[in-house]
Amino acid sequence: MATKKPANDGAFLLNTHELPRRAGEMKEYELDVDAPFRVGVPLIAVPEGDLIEIDVRCESVTEGILVTADIFAVALGECIRCLDPIELEIERKIQELYRYEPTDDRGKKSRKKDEEFVDLDEEEVLYVMGEQVNLELPILDAIVLSLPVNPLCDEDCLGLCPDCGEKWENLPEDHQHDVVDARWAGLAGLAVEDGPDLGSSNI
Numbered sequence: 001m002a003t004k005k006p007a008n009d010g011a012f013l014l015n016t017h018e019l020p021r022r023a024g025e026m027k028e029y030e031l032d033v034d035a036p037f038r039v040g041v042p043l044i045a046v047p048e049g050d051l052i053e054i055d056v057r058c059e060s061v062t063e064g065i066l067v068t069a070d071i072f073a074v075a076l077g078e079c080i081r082c083l084d085p086i087e088l089e090i091e092r093k094i095q096e097l098y099r100y101e102p103t104d105d106r107g108k109k110s111r112k113k114d115e116e117f118v119d120l121d122e123e124e125v126l127y128v129m130g131e132q133v134n135l136e137l138p139i140l141d142a143i144v145l146s147l148p149v150n151p152l153c154d155e156d157c158l159g160l161c162p163d164c165g166e167k168w169e170n171l172p173e174d175h176q177h178d179v180v181d182a183r184w185a186g187l188a189g190l191a192v193e194d195g196p197d198l199g200s201s202n203i
């Protein structure tokens, strides 16, 4: 029955009105956010709707609010070698400076648009919007960046035998598939038994 929250419902917005805008002031917050969509890379990700826990510390600094966040989440995926399911705990710390939004009445400081001709630079700058900081971008980026592109169940995962699909770790060391046709099986046995003799008689 519960309607699903839209992706951008402000779950990552943090209201900092309790934080005095005086350098040195500090406040801590705890945010529990449902992943707004699948967050990750193709082979491993935090599934949509799964919990992302964020411990946030906001510090007033001269230019804005310095946000430090500890992120906890669990990503699910599968091992690229053996295809076993993987559960990966993500623990990541980020720190971002949210600048106070330049206000009109402070003169012509409307985000220095004339000076910064490179748009990309400007997009990387985060601003305090009113009293809110939006953590969505840095948090989701941090999660994606913490995930392995080629996830493994174990660094030493041996993977699967390409011929039978069994895990190498479950197979005997000498496991192999000499694709021996039934017609040759008998001869192969003979050759091994009589090998040395045949060899000498050929010389």
Ligand SMILES: [Zn+2]
Binding pocket: 079, 080, 081, 082, 083, 084, 152, 153, 154, 157, 158, 159
């Ligand atoms: Zn594996």
Ligand SMILES: [Zn+2]
Binding pocket: 161, 162, 163, 164, 165, 166, 175, 176, 177
């Ligand atoms: Zn095999």
